[in-house]
Amino acid sequence: MSAAAVETGRQPMRLRGTLLGGLTPTAWLYWAAVVAPAALGILVAADHVETIDWRRFAALAVLASVSQLLSFHLNRRRVFHPAIVFIVAGALLLPPELMILLIVIHCVPDWLKQRYPWYIQTFNIANYVLSGVAAWAVGQAIGFPASPGREAVAGACAAVTFVVANRLLLLPMLCLGRDLKPRETGLLDGEDVTIELVLALMAVPLAHFWSDSLPLAALALAPLFLIHFTQRAVLRLEEASETIVEQNASLEEAHRAVIERSTAALEALSATVDARDTYTAGHSRRVAASASVIARELGLSGDELDIVEQAALLHDIGKIGVPDAVLLKEGPLTAAEWVVMRSHPEEGARIIERLGYLDAVVPGIRHHHERMDGRGYPEGLLGDEIPLAARIIHVADSLDAMTTKRLYREERSFEEALEEIRRGRGTDFCDLCVDAFERAVAKRLIGRLTLVQEHAA
Structure with missing residues (x-):
């Protein structure tokens, strides 16, 4: 989850204070504490490009980037992006330097689409990088790839680690920047956490059955596209239905007003008679x-x-x-x-x-x-x-x-x-x-x- 994602309708977060971007000094210190190690990790990753497995990396980068443009709507106020599936899969399949580059690349489409302020997007990238590294470390510590049973445990633990780390890193920023209590941030909402965990856990079978075949990679994105466009169609129908209801209500109100005025005119005419x-x-x-x-x-x-x-x-x-x-x-x-x-x-x-x-x-x-x-x-x-x-x-x-x-x-x-x-x-x-x-x-x-x-x- 990004710093902007907690805002209704995925609007950039509005932080209190008088410094650049509306952050308080304490919030800026925390921002620097998260961004600095992530930036170091990105520099190290960029220095190890010779180890890239281009086909696997390219497939994951395309899937993660495209899926960042998709969205699942739990309701009008809660939006989820399936990119987490491919980020966690990258943490299980790629070395850390490639996983870091994957995270940076996957953020670009969302940055261009949403036009968040630089300090928000920078923090989001840093958050994803540190959460991804934590997930990679847990997966490697338990053992991935390994036997199917152990692999499943390692993948599940890595997925949970990513979700928990992502939210724990974001929580202080929202509390400091917006003067909120932890429960007021929405990051501890059980339903939200459950949905994000389900999406993250989808990376485990994807990583297990991963192949260099691009058609198979594209097939992994197909159900996400289907869900995304189905929900968009449903939302459009709901919006159209609401518009029709509002228009009908307006017409009924106008009709009542006409009737009332006409009846009043008739009563006045009767009184005139x-x-x-x-x-x-x-x-x-x-x-x-x-x-x-x-x-x-x-x-x-x-x-x-x-x-x-x-x-x-x-x-x-x-x-x-x-x-x-x-x-x-x-x-x-x-x-x-x-x-x-x-x-x-x-x-x-x-x-x-x-x-x-x-x-x-x-x-x-x-x-x-x-x-x-x-x-x-x-x-x-x-x-x-x-x-x-x-x-x-x-x-x-x-x-x-x-x-x-x-x-x-x-x-x-x-x-x-x-x-x-x-x-x-x-x-x-x-x-x-x-x-x-x-x-x-x-x-x-x-x-x-x-x-x-x-x-x-």
Whole structure:
């Protein structure tokens, strides 16, 4: 693991302090203590190039360098590179000077790709060199190559040594440079350590079955490429899915905003229709309030209650098409004028239907003047054929109409209106709705005081 690798998204580490690169004096001393012996090892390795086994070294160098550009994502925040497989294999197969050169070469692609600051990349190379030398020493001490059993033990110990040394060398740098506690660095995370150990241990069978055959070397890289590109494809799909979800959420929010604004505009239009007649100003709002109480008494809630309230608020919106000469006439209407007046439920339903998103309230608007005995309009529906929302609105609408002064008559008292509604039970009004209305009256949810307050508002 490199110093940069512990940052989310593999960004270069940000160290505190005021010196070059943001390192404190203590962190710089530790940096020098790690880099100096590694630099000496690199110089010694460069002086022994005559011992190079070019084919083996070249194959490992290519594999390690290319694999450094690959990545395995445990999740969006934790990224692993399979280069450790070939570094540990190099520690088992190559003499120390070649293994050191292998490490230096394998860091070049990552340096060019990530553009880390020089002091971070220098420390990373030094860390890899010292960890690799430690792994080589352990492997040689136990015996590699040797008998299969001993070779497996030597390889496993070398792999573990590399992982442990790499993390132990990096730990003080992060603690000193970023003022972190050991557990805060992420280097002691059990899941991370386990995954890195598994990758390092993959070097043992690779080293055991190693051949100078380049096709076989390329074959060792094939599964890593497969995993890398498969995960990249999965990540792209996840990102695309998240983008779609975000876009859908934005569209839904925009749709809700449009609906809210459109509904508000309709409510304002309905209020404007009421305001054409000073005697009916606020009528729709009062009907909606009474209808809501009756609906609650009937046990309606949620969407069903919302439908009743919206339909009641918009029930007279069709009157926008009724001429003032008819709507504001002081005397009785003629037969022809009644035809025009009685068209407002259908006209209101057509207005709302054109919107497309308030379809559920249309039946309540269209049928709020139907009667239980079939003598209502516009379709003469009978009994339960009338939508429940329309039956509720019919009671609330009739109550407000009777208790409101009109051009052609005085208002009636609440008690008179209540008695009229009772008389119309089963013929004009729905029994269930009348019962619910009377329960609301008994609870003082609807009554003279309530109506006076609503009229005043």
